[in-house]
Amino acid sequence: MRRGTKYTVPKYDPASGDSYRPGTSFDPQTAAKLIRMSAAVNMSISGFLNALVEAVEEDPATNTPAGWPQATQLREAG
Numbered sequence: 001m002r003r004g005t006k007y008t009v010p011k012y013d014p015a016s017g018d019s020y021r022p023g024t025s026f027d028p029q030t031a032a033k034l035i036r037m038s039a040a041v042n043m044s045i046s047g048f049l050n051a052l053v054e055a056v057e058e059d060p061a062t063n064t065p066a067g068w069p070q071a072t073q074l075r076e077a078g
């Protein structure tokens with residue numbers, strides 16, 4: 001399965017109050033970029049991703065990030 005493709009249904013219940021801890025994979029270039037950006041703003045990776053998701057507006061009609069390209073092409077690592 002191509003990286004970035006959803007193939008399992010999350011079983012997280014937000015009402016539980018527990019932190020959501022997804023397993024993630026990043027290709028090397030994306031990982032390096034994520035580490036550089038997080039370090040530049042003096043945040044952990046988790047803190048950076050939390051702040052990023054909080055800052056992105058959600059399109060209420062589609063639940064996608066507002067302004068998300070319709071034809072996003074995901075690259076497969078390797």
